[in-house]
Amino acid sequence: MSERELSNDECWQTLQRVYEFLDHELDDAxxxxxxxxxxxxxxxxEKFDVExxxxxxxxxxxxxxxxxxxxKAKVMMQISVARHELG
Known part of the structure; x- marks a missing residue:
């Protein structure tokens, strides 16, 4: 992390919007x-890079x-398993 401490909530909110970000569906802000x-x-x-x-x-x-x-179902299952093993 950087100098500022990031909250789990901020991380969760960011990761929930990763696909919108990747698909250029978000406004500039x-x-x-x-x-x-x-x-x-x-x-x-790192999670963004995987996605x-x-x-x-x-x-x-x-x-x-x-x-x-x-x-898609198979990939999502593998991601879920990997997250469970890492988390």
Missing amino acids: SGDEIREHLAACEPCL LAVKTLVSRCCGGDQAPAHL
Whole structure:
């Protein structure tokens, strides 16, 4: 983390909006808030990087931004398992 201490609530709120951020669905002010948080919070930046990698992989492998439902379910299950093991 940076010089300022970030709250779990702030991290939770940031990570809840990661997909909107990745899909450029946020207004400039909200995007700036997320960029600022990610720059100051290494754990959130690492989670963001994972989400970006998954989105990039799905886009490359599936020819678009939307994964087939079965693939999305499988990936989400693996992410859930990994989070449980790490958390």
